[in-house]
Amino acid sequence: MSSPVVTFDGVQRWFGKQPVLRGLSLSVQPGQVYALLGRNGAGKSTALRILLGFLQPHAGRSSVFGIESQQLGPADRGRIGWVGEEHRLYPTMTVGGAVAFEAGTRPGFRRAFADRALQRCGLRTGQWITRLSRGQRAQLCVVLAVAGNPDLLVCDDPALGLDVVMRRELLDALIDLLADTGCAVLFSSHFLTDVERIADRVGILHDGALVVDATLDDVKRRVLRCLWTPRPGGAPPTGSHLLRSAVRRGGHELTLLDASPEQLAELRATGELVAAAPPTLEELFLDVTGTSGPGLLREVEAEAVGGAR
Amino acid sequence: MLIHIDSRSPEPLFEQVVFAVKAALAKGTAKPGDRLPSVRELARELAINPNTVVRAYEVLERDGVVVRRQGAGCFLSDRGSDLAQGEKRRQLTDLAKRMVTEAYHLGFRPEDVKKAVAEALDDVQFETKRRQS
Incomplete structure (x- = not known):
């Protein structure tokens, strides 16, 4: 296997006394689209900023193209497309000026692609940066980064603040980039339906570390979600295959990992088992981040009040 | 040929694409010799990762449902599987x-x-x- 484009190895970072990353490890392979997910404040932006060398880790290491993040030189950075949360652009420029500036600093800049993409987004070259809406600035940043023909594209929640049409444009721009170049992409996002379509692999960051790091196909194959109503005397299931068990009206909502046919047969023998199917990404996300505390294996007395209705 | 996928289905996306193409051929809504959309076209149409389309086309080629002609694209075929x-x-x-x-x-x-x-x-x-x- 070729060497990964991105690696995090046990990265830790505190802000004051607050640990944000407690040992983040992941890798992104060439051509792979990796979605980093997590609730607000989970440390996604911190991780991406550490990766690009904008922020020092307190322990562990990260690298891009095999080069330590803190050692990345101008030539290495030229191979990375970066779309930050703040959508930093020079306020004194026009859209056309920003494109010309970017084209001048990146040897492989695809001018024709940029012009086409801007036209599709409805951005005119004469528009002043200061007059753009938040969504338009986000689009311009994405177009500039993608047109730069990077070997790695890193985006911090690129779809934030975009409406549905703009998000679709963003997806199209990403699809074009991937079809043209086979570039690796690492992005954080809150739009799980977009992630389900485009990501090869997802990582879910919770309490400073990854609680899920798997391909979407793997999630579909290995995780099962079902409703289980115990027969009188039937005890709730336990075991390492149980990711989560939430009490619902008269039953349990179970999330199972790598459940064997025997374990499922056991559930059928001790209760009624219905709707066994892989979770959507949103369900999985809620399952693994919806609770605080160290473990995933916990009984959640969710919506217990609902039982009164 | 209409290829429909459901990103929330338990079935992996590439398998959904494979099955949609096989079903179109079997039902007669597509014919051998029809050209498949390019990887980029289909990825954009379905708003999915081009890698997923590439993987689906590779499986279809292996199963003898699709032939790749250099420079011209992928075409449906009735060649069938090479398996014994x-x-x-x-x-x-x-x-x-x-x-x-x-x-x-x-x-x-x-x-x-x-x-x-x-x-x-x-x-x-x-x-x-x-x-x-």
Whole structure:
């Protein structure tokens, strides 16, 4: 296997006394689209900023193209497309000026692609940066980064603040980039339906570390979600295959990992088992981040009040 | 040829694309010789990762449903699988066993299964497929 484009190895970072990353490890392979997910404040932006060398880790290491993040030189950075949360652009420029500036600093800049993409987004070259809406600035940043023909594209929640049409444009721009170049992409996002379509692999960051790091196909194959109503005397299931068990009206909502046919047969023998199917990404996300505390294996007395209705 | 996928379905996206193409051929809504959309076209149309489309097309090519012509793109084919006859037989038996087993657990009777198979057979244009057995 070729060497990964991105690696995090046990990265830790505190802000004051607050640990944000407690040992983040992941890798992104060439051509792979990796979605980093997590609730607000989970440390996604911190991780991406550490990766690009904008922020020092307190322990562990990260690298891009095999080069330590803190050692990345101008030539290495030229191979990375970066779309930050703040959508930093020079306020004194026009859209056309920003494109010309970017084209001048990146040897492989695809001018024709940029012009086409801007036209599709409805951005005119004469528009002043200061007059753009938040969504338009986000689009311009994405177009500039993608047109730069990077070997790695890193985006911090690129779809934030975009409406549905703009998000679709963003997806199209990403699809074009991937079809043209086979570039690796690492992005954080809150739009799980977009992630389900485009990501090869997802990582879910919770309490400073990854609680899920798997391909979407793997999630579909290995995780099962079902409703289980115990027969009188039937005890709730336990075991390492149980990711989560939430009490619902008269039953349990179970999330199972790598459940064997025997374990499922056991559930059928001790209760009624219905709707066994892989979770959507949103369900999985809620399952693994919806609770605080160290473990995933916990009984959640969710919506217990609902039982009164 | 309309290819439809559901990103929330339990089935992996690339398998959904593979099945949609095979189903279009089997039902006669697409014909051998039809050109498949390019990887980019289909990825954009379905708003999915081009890697997923590439993977689907590779599986279709391996299964003899698609031929790749250098520079011209991918075309539907009635070439069929290269697998040996014995292996094809074995796969058919496996598929049948799997279906009957699942039907048993869903609580169906043998006559229900036979009826479902007959209905599914009606949907497929067997006479247009070159005989391979």
